[in-house]
Amino acid sequence: MSTASNFGFSDIETTVDAGRELTYIAAISEALREEMRRNPNVLVMGEDVAGEFGGAFKVTKGFEAEFGARRVINTPIAELGFVGAATGMALMGLRPVIEMQFADFISTAFDSIVQFAATTHYRWNGAVPWVIRAPADGGIRSGPFHSQNPEAWFVHTPGLKVVAPATPADAKGLLLAAIRDDNPVIYFESKPLYRALKGYVPPGDYVTPIGQAHVARAGNDLSIITYGAMLHQALAAAERLASAGIMAEVLDLRTLKPLDTAAILATARKTGKVLIVHAANKLAGVGAEVAALIAEEAFEWLDAPVQRIGGLDTPVPFSPSLEDAYRPNAEKIYVAARALAAF
Amino acid sequence: MSTASNFGFSDIETTVDAGRELTYIAAISEALREEMRRNPNVLVMGEDVAGEFGGAFKVTKGFEAEFGARRVINTPIAELGFVGAATGMALMGLRPVIEMQFADFISTAFDSIVQFAATTHYRWNGAVPWVIRAPADGGIRSGPFHSQNPEAWFVHTPGLKVVAPATPADAKGLLLAAIRDDNPVIYFESKPLYRALKGYVPPGDYVTPIGQAHVARAGNDLSIITYGAMLHQALAAAERLASAGIMAEVLDLRTLKPLDTAAILATARKTGKVLIVHAANKLAGVGAEVAALIAEEAFEWLDAPVQRIGGLDTPVPFSPSLEDAYRPNAEKIYVAARALAAF
Amino acid sequence: MSTISLTNEQRLELYYWMILTRVFDENMVALWKQGRGVGGTFSQRGHEAISVGAAYALGPDDVIAPMHRDLGAYLLRGITPQRIFGNLLGRASGVSGGRDANLHGMGDLNLNIIGFISHLTHSLPVSLGVAMSFLYRNEARVALTFTGDGGSSAGLFHETLNMAAVWNAPLVVIVENNQYAYSTPLNQQMKSPNIADHAAAYAIPGVIVDGNDVEAVYAVTREAVERARQGGGPTLIEAKTMRMLGHAIHDGAEYVPRELLAAWEARDPVQRYRTFLCENGITDEDELAELTQRAEVEITDAIARAEASPLPDPATVLDGVYA
Amino acid sequence: MSTISLTNEQRLELYYWMILTRVFDENMVALWKQGRGVGGTFSQRGHEAISVGAAYALGPDDVIAPMHRDLGAYLLRGITPQRIFGNLLGRASGVSGGRDANLHGMGDLNLNIIGFISHLTHSLPVSLGVAMSFLYRNEARVALTFTGDGGSSAGLFHETLNMAAVWNAPLVVIVENNQYAYSTPLNQQMKSPNIADHAAAYAIPGVIVDGNDVEAVYAVTREAVERARQGGGPTLIEAKTMRMLGHAIHDGAEYVPRELLAAWEARDPVQRYRTFLCENGITDEDELAELTQRAEVEITDAIARAEASPLPDPATVLDGVYA
Ligand SMILES: Cc1ncc(C[n+]2csc(CCOP(=O)(O)OP(=O)(O)O)c2C)c(N)n1
Ligand SMILES: Cc1ncc(C[n+]2csc(CCOP(=O)(O)OP(=O)(O)O)c2C)c(N)n1
Ligand SMILES: [Mg+2]
Ligand SMILES: [Mg+2]
Secondary structure, three states, rough: OOOOOOOOOOOOOOOOOOEEEEEEHHHHHHHHHHHHHHHHEEEEEOOOOOOOOOOOOOOOOOOHHHHHOOOEEEEEOOOOHHHHHHHHHHHOOOOEEEEEOOHHHHHHHHHHHHHHOOOOHHHHOOOOOEEEEEEEOOOOOOOOOOOOOOOHHOOOOOOOEEOOOOOHHHHHHHHHHHHHHOOOOEEEEEHHHOOOOOOEOOOOOOOOOOOEEEEEEEOOOEEEEEEHHHEEEEEHHHHHHOOOOOOEEEEEEEEEEEEOHHHHHHHHHHHOOEEEEEEEOOOOHHHHHHHHHHHHHHHHHHHOOEEEEEEOOOOOOOHHHHHHHHHHOHHHHHHHHHHHHOO | OOOOOOOOOOOOOOOOOOOOOEEEHHHHHHHHHHHHHHHOOOEEEEOOOOOOOOOOOOOOOOOHHHOOOOOOEOOOOOHHHHHHHHHHHHOOEEEEEEEEOOOHHHHHHHHHHHHHHHHHHHHHHHOOEEEEEEEOOOOOOOOOOOOOHHHHHHHHHOOOOOEOOOOOHHHHHHHHHHHOOOOOOOOOOOHEEEEEEEEOOOOOOOOOOOOEEEEEEEEOEEEEEEOOOOOHHHHHHHHHHHOOOOOEEEEEEEEOOOHHHHHHHHHHHHOOOOOEEEEEOOOOOHHHHHHHHHHHHHHHHHHOOOOOEEOOOOOOOOOHHHHHHHHHHHHHHHHHHHHHOOO | OOOOOHHHHHHHHHHHHHHHHHHHHHHHHHHHHHOOHHHHHHHOOOOOOHHHHHHOOOOOEEEEOOOOOOHHHHHHHOOOOHHHHHHHHOOOOOOOOOOOOOOOOOEEEEOOOOOOOOOOOOOOHHHHHHHHHHOOOOOOEEEEEEEEOHHOOOOHHHHHHHHHHHOOEEEEEEEEOOOOEOEEEEEHHOOOOOOHHHHHHHHOOOEEEEOHHHHHHHHHHHHHHHHHHHOOOEEEEEOOOOOOOOOOOOOOOOOOOOHOOOOOOOOOOHHHHHHHHHHHOOOHHHHHHHHHHHHHHHHHHHHHHHHHOOOOOHHHOOOOOOO | OOOOOOOHHHHHHHHHHHHHHHHHHHHHHHHHOOOOOOOOOOOOOOOHHHHHHHHOOOOOOOOEEEEOOOOOHHEEEEEOOHHHHHHOOOOOOOOOOOOOOOOOOOHHHHEEOOOOOOOOOOOHHHHHHHHHHHHHOOOOEEEEEEEEEEEOOHHHHHHHHHHHHHHHHOEEEEEEOOOOOOOOOOHOOHHHHHHHHHHHHHHOOOOEEEOOOHHHHHHHHHHHHHHHHOOOOOOOEEEEOOOOOOOOOOOOOOOOHHHHHHHHHHOOOOHHHHHHHHHHOOOOOHHHHHHHHHHHHHHHHHHHHHHHHHOOHHOOOOOOOOO
């Protein structure tokens, strides 16, 4: 996986070869288009999603032509209000898929998400089956407001579900699962993977169940628990570790809420050494919950301190030299894993 | 400490006896009044803070009469906008102390806090010395929107400081420290302590430094790490544990960002057994960071799994029967601590 | 008092919902004064004509999203007094099953009611979304929602009205301008006292109505609802009234000038309609007394049943977080 | 072309800032096309008259909070082209020291400039707070800020104008209505095309001005600034213009009808002022060519220096999170 800087603005390939190797973003687009064909209650809304334009990253290009303006809605710049409107639609049984232009702007809709949508079923049985697609993550020289990974805010919030696919297949599978889920689901897509990562995507109706992590690589010496773009950095590190005779197991969480605690504890108990990696701020990030869970429930199996690598406790800096210092990568993972293996 | 249900609406005592035993809320009010007398750049703003009314909890009652309308500003219901306005004032060198009517409404101002105020110094050296006073916490039958403990969102966010006093003395000392700090500080006050907790408060200029935890009770058998109203539940549990021959050390974090990692690691290494307690949702809460830190840096000293008790992963339910099930208390702490001691 | 084509039967219905709301409110206040309440609660006094008059203008398939002073709307739309007292008292039988407090969280989609949330002013965009679902499915239904003068200062007021206008949504927004947001008088909230003035900038109709005149509220709401139903888009209605008691049960509202209250007391919406009905020979004091009596029985009975009903089983605390 | 009392010297100054902005922009676009850029950037073409005309109306102690199409304002207020190119290229010498991207984060309190943030429309409330600090300290200073047509749909637009009106704050808000928010045309953003209409509901002055006429922009801004300075409170100004290139450097803006662009091209603010200055004998083509030449040299030099300057030391990544 490269971190190509043209991560986002070109058109998405629409012709799929027989081997069904799709880019990550093409998988998102395909899942959405197919589900809109299957289910007339599914619609998309967000800034610039309609018309020939089809969204900042072109995920919905051609959608208005196929599905009509009623199902492909351009919104004014009013995230708080239009997520609220999506909640109203969802309460009436529609299934809006909301595109945030960048995940960074999800905070603008915060109250609509964490106070209204997240609590409504608990309070009065109102189901809110919307999905927010949030183009997240950095490494692409986009600066503090186009690089954020804000998932921890939502994992801490009762009533939401949170997913973060790392592969084209899961990009499709988790989006379908998210749309079909009767709850508000935040779907964090990884911009650096958009056009840089290709992989096999099953045709047709393919679902990755929410709540199931995936062992992306098996190993006995230590566990690397991660998600999103960092999966590929972890896999690259694991490859190098293997050359050094260290067999790392790599667990791709895929769903961040609800966490697959069984899978987390299984790998921790299996290897006894755990390194948790994510691009988001390490401090009080999702990795803290994973580490705490392991320290609580796999303690007796542990042979070493639970390690974490994450973003620094700063805004995401823009300049390449600073962003590289800010951001985890395969090299940093490799170094930490070697130390852990040697513990 | 009792959880009296009249936690908030009566006037605050203003005559202070020679022993200087003040309620928690009187200590807040005193700190604010005294600092406004000392520093003409300090002002208060928020919904209903002005006039004879003086705020939903009466913290600023009489302030407009003393300091004038210029320094005691009633705002319309526009949290996002008025926190933004406070940021502008702060950039010009004023020190606004913003009252959120309830901590639950801090999410309404989210972007102003986490995107603008928190990042401005890192991005262009703009110092934002405001304080948000956020009346937090439940146990008082106030339901999902008047009982929240949202500190974890802010601890995860780079550029903020977060404090949570548990005693009248720290209520004063941390408020003064927060006002004098050149950064945006969120000050979580505990509603259940407002009028239910009294204690000695030093006169005059008394500061509790930001970033320093406090050993509220020393002990060797296990550590209870906590903050806010739960400190008093932990102390009550420790008392009972002592009768059973178990000597618990109780660490009051006081500051949640930056965490006093030295104090946390010291107590963990000292006792080898740690129980972390907070009223906020346990899942991906501040306690997760504390547990992860310990699992990372005190691992070799640990004699038992790191335990956490927190709120459930639900909105805070209103009904007494449900809220009691939701919320940690001395009994639950006692039970968990006994099991931990026996590990 | 405006006159529109309401049958006398309908007028008595309107009156009954108002007196039921008033009796509910007085009993609720008394209950709390006796220390039998749980948490806080909001008095409804003064708002009866708005909540009842507006809700009465809807058809059964229309959706309503009331705010915290719209008890009358909940009652009229079919939430029983017992379920509401159950909510106030945190009972399992309450609308929210003991989960949400006072008049919040009282949604019931079977009755086409969206529950209220503390955070102002989220009923507006949510109702816009409800209205958009009607356009989506080509249904001739309308969404009606409410905000206070205070809530109108929030950004959502603007975002919602702007999008509703662009999308021509079948949405009616009523601002219950009761002169105060908690302790804050109107002139500290906005410079122009007429909130309906905002409508012009959205290029939608804006109407000011006497919020203490139930038939007038009914009439303007009805007109807006029918316009929306026929594709005419959203309307902003400002109903002027006065909050006659404190913001919530604990609030003595000493900050409100007594003369102001006295002036509005003379325009009490319930008493005023009573006088209108009698003076126009639509009914007489005996029949009205009977209605009051019926309301008293209904409310007293509801309180007794709600108080006698159990709190939720703590073992259910985790239930219902997810659908 | 409106006429107001500007000296010829001032007019040449206005022109210089506009041509400097234009030359900066053209060089920047070329740089990015050559792949020498870092991240994205926003073209300023079409916005020169607004950013320059408005900023020129301020006194040195007034505070300005520009948006992402106000390059001219940054230049006029004293941020050097080199520091701005340094920002765009992520250099240590950039205004934000490599921390923030493109024209964001370019605050400098020594120059009375508030930095822009991506999240729309936070410059508004922050500038309101700046204005409030002037009232607080009894200083005769004014805050000026900007938003796009797109940003005017955000709730902060309402919250800010409402509070500014109630507080009578010395604040001027200019909406740069360039017909599009990214790909979204005005009629999908709002029903009424005149954003200044909102002013009436806040009971503050609202003015529409030709955003391609630098002297007109200067004149209305100057009037609003002086009113604010004298205690007359806030003004909402809507400057109508057209975004002449894509939203950002990567955007070809195929969604904009070519005829629309052609129509606006004929009203190009720089060319128009050039014609005005020549036709009125204020200057001649030779002098103007010389100014252009001066701008070219300044910008070329700035680019060279910025490109040659180092990236930030990675060891400093943690510096400056806290004050
Ligand atoms: C976003 C938000 N901020 C603050 C509050 C606290 N609060 C509850 S009601 C209220 C006043 C509401 O005034 P108004 O909208 O005029 O309604 P009224 O109570 O007068 O009927 C306030 C400030 C809230 N519920 N939501
Ligand atoms: C809250 C928020 N949502 C979305 C965006 C993404 N975004 C950046 S610029 C833009 C369009 C802005 O349009 P307008 O305000 O008209 O300014 P213009 O670019 O036309 O000058 C959008 C949607 C943002 N920056 N902030
Ligand atoms: Mg009101
Ligand atoms: Mg625009």
